[in-house]
Amino acid sequence: GAGVSQSPRYKVTKRGQDVALRCDPISGHVSLYWYRQALGQGPEFLTYFNYEAQQDKSGLPNDRFSAERPEGSISTLTIQRTEQRDSAMYRCASRGLNTEAFFGQGTRLTVV
Amino acid sequence: DAKTTQPNSMESNEEEPVHLPCNHSTISGTDYIHWYRQLPSQGPEYVIHGLTSNVNNRMASLAIAEDRKSSTLILHRATLRDAAVYYCILRGSGNTPLVFGKGTRLSVIA
Numbered sequence: 001g002a003g004v005s006q007s008p009r010y011k012v013t014k015r016g017q018d019v020a021l022r023c024d025p026i027s028g029h030v031s032l033y034w035y036r037q038a039l040g041q042g043p044e045f046l047t048y049f050n051y052e053a054q055q056d057k058s059g060l061p062n063d064r065f066s067a068e069r070p071e072g073s074i075s076t077l078t079i080q081r082t083e084q085r086d087s088a089m090y091r092c093a094s095r096g097l098n099t100e101a102f103f104g105q106g107t108r109l110t111v112v
Numbered sequence: 113d114a115k116t117t118q119p120n121s122m123e124s125n126e127e128e129p130v131h132l133p134c135n136h137s138t139i140s141g142t143d144y145i146h147w148y149r150q151l152p153s154q155g156p157e158y159v160i161h162g163l164t165s166n167v168n169n170r171m172a173s174l175a176i177a178e179d180r181k182s183s184t185l186i187l188h189r190a191t192l193r194d195a196a197v198y199y200c201i202l203r204g205s206g207n208t209p210l211v212f213g214k215g216t217r218l219s220v221i222a
Contacts, residue, residue: 004155031207042199042212043156050207091155095207100146103155 002026004104006092012110013082021077021107025094032075033101034067035091043091049075082111116200121217124190132185132216134200139180143202146210147174147185151196156212159185159198195220 005024013019025032031050035043046065047057051072060066064082069075079086087110093103117135124130136145147159160167160174162183167174173186187194199215 033209035212042197042214045209045211048207048209055207056209093155093210097207100158100161101148101156101210103157106155 004092004094004102006090006104006107008107009105010108010110012112015083015111016081018078018080019082019109021079021090021109023075023077023092023094023104025073025075025092026096026102027073029094029096029099029102031095031101032069033093033095034075034077035093037089037091037106046077079109082109084111087111116202116213118198118200118213118216120214121219123219123221124187126192126220126222127189130187130190130194130218130220132187132198132200132218133182134184135182136200136202137181139202140204142204144205145174145176145180145183146201146203147172148199148201148210148212149196150199150215151193156199190218190220192220192222194218 007022033048034046037043045059047067049069052069064080067077089106089108091106093101095101144161144163146161148156149159150156160169160172162174175184197215197217199212201210
């Protein structure tokens with residue numbers, strides 16, 4: 001596709017369940033970024049990859065959050081044992097070597 | 113990343129120019145000034161960026177102070193579709209992530 005694609009667009013899960021959020025970046029983009037956005041706030045950085053290598057995971061809130069990009073393309077953000085406070089919009093962005101960042105439409109996660 | 117300071121909100125009349133200010137007094141010599149905007153229910157989108165010289169593109173103009181401690185995003189004729197949150201972000205070279213603040217919420221009045 002032409003843009004960054006995220007799936008699912010909406011996810012409702014019960015507290016304690018694990019969830020996996022997928023990001024399909026623009027083809028050929030080297031860098032992939034994950035953000036979390038609460039209502040009325042700016043996106044909060046979580047982690048990013050250059051190719052398959054995770055460069056910085058300092059923004060991950062705790063060890064229940066993890067991300068991978070095994071082949072340097074699609075990435076998965078996994079949240080284990082979800083809690084209500086994890087409810088938010090999760091956004092993915094990708095960037096080529098000399099391009100601006102392009103953001104996906106996001107996954108709205110609701111933990112009930 | 114160096115921090116930026118923006119007004120929480122601004123209002124403009126439709127078809128009037130809009131000047132969105134950003135202060136970044138601790139900017140380093142290698143920091144680029146980026147502007148992104150986020151329309152309602154959308155992901156952020158790139159607007160413009162610059163290093164030292166003023167920049168123009170089809171969306172906006174970026175005026176950078178000579179000492180680089182402040183910049184202004186200029187929308188030449190605001191339309192209702194320009195109503196969004198505008199983020200001013202400093203980022204070094206390479207692929208380091210964008211760090212978003214709270215931005216300026218721009219309202220455009222018909």
